[in-house]
Amino acid sequence: MDALISLIGNVGFPIAVSIYLLVRIEGKLESLTSSINNLSSTINTMEK
Template sequence: MDNNFLTIIANVGFPIALSMYLLVRIEGKLQVLSDSINELSSVLVNFK
């Protein structure tokens, strides 16, 4: 029973932890990209 439980945690826990880590990293980069797009939009509006 304990061996099966550890196997399940190893097989499921690692992908979950990796996914959470990558989502946190990507979220910051998406925020920077969104801010850049908004800034570009305002510059283009003022350029006309």
Template sequence: MEKILQSVGNYGFPIIVSIYLLVRIEFKLDQLTKSISGLRDAILVFTRAR
């Protein structure tokens, strides 16, 4: 029983933290993609107005 708890402590916590960070990074990348797309559209509108 002690060995199982030790294994969960050694491997479970890093796995949970890794999954959490991957989900956060994915969300941030989606936001950055939307922002870059918006900037591209704004640049196109600006250059066409000239």
């Protein structure tokens, strides 16, 4: 039982931090993708 608690303590924290960072980055990636799509559309309209 002590080994299991130690394992969760040692591995659980890095997993929680990783999930938190992935969730934060996901929103920024969606925003970046939207901005790139808008830029592409703007460039296409300027060429016509």
